[in-house]
Amino acid sequence: MTNTDYQSDTIKDVTPEPVDAPRIVVLISGNGSNLQALIDAQSHDRLGGGEIVAVISNVADAYGLKRAHDAGIDAVALPHREYDSREAYDGALIKVIERHEPDLIVLAGFMRILTPRFVQRFLGRMLNIHPSLLPDYQGLHTHARALADGVASHGCSVHFVTEELDGGPVVLQAELQVSADETVETLQEKVRAREHLLYPIAVQWFLEGRLQFTPEGAKMDGHLLPDHGMRLSHADAAEELDEELDEASQD
């Protein structure tokens, strides 16, 4: 042993052990614009140090798979049509996911009802984003239903996934004031922009250990969140997104 084998006693000379980045697997079925927001956040070092290690789609020609491939991420097509039952598909999906040893599973437009076995396997480390202010408008066609009801406000929610469809504890919401001339398309565009804002933040909080799923509900920094989670107001979201604020929404 030579002198140089001894560890330095000054902190400056200590080379830190490389720490493995937390691993994220994203499940998609389509366009993958939320996936893109997560990829962009990761490339700007705004994803809690996490790394998207795989993107899995139940639809073989989902555009999101191209986005993953272009970003150098393992892109896996696992078409549900090749399986006889929901249980068989979810069993195969569990195997593919576990091969990637994820710390977090992110559902980003994954249009499948999940079996209880699947949910239980990843309970507490699986997030979803939904285009409504949950618990309002669970399920599909949220924008058309909200417009038909003449609601004044709408938005999107990030929540932990439980066995209840769109029913797990809400972490974060962004609110949107519905204007008089709103259409399904304009609503979808504005809500989608808010989704892209929220999802990377929620993922970052989870990977930093700030956000937790507990039997009582979602906790942030050890505090139980209200039923609607944390909520970004219309004005704050609009400011973040450089949207013009009309008079009504400044109230």
Ligand code: GRF
């Ligand atoms: C989003 O509206 C999300 O809320 C819902 O599915 C859609 C996915 O869009 N769960 P994209 O594929 O991320 O563009």
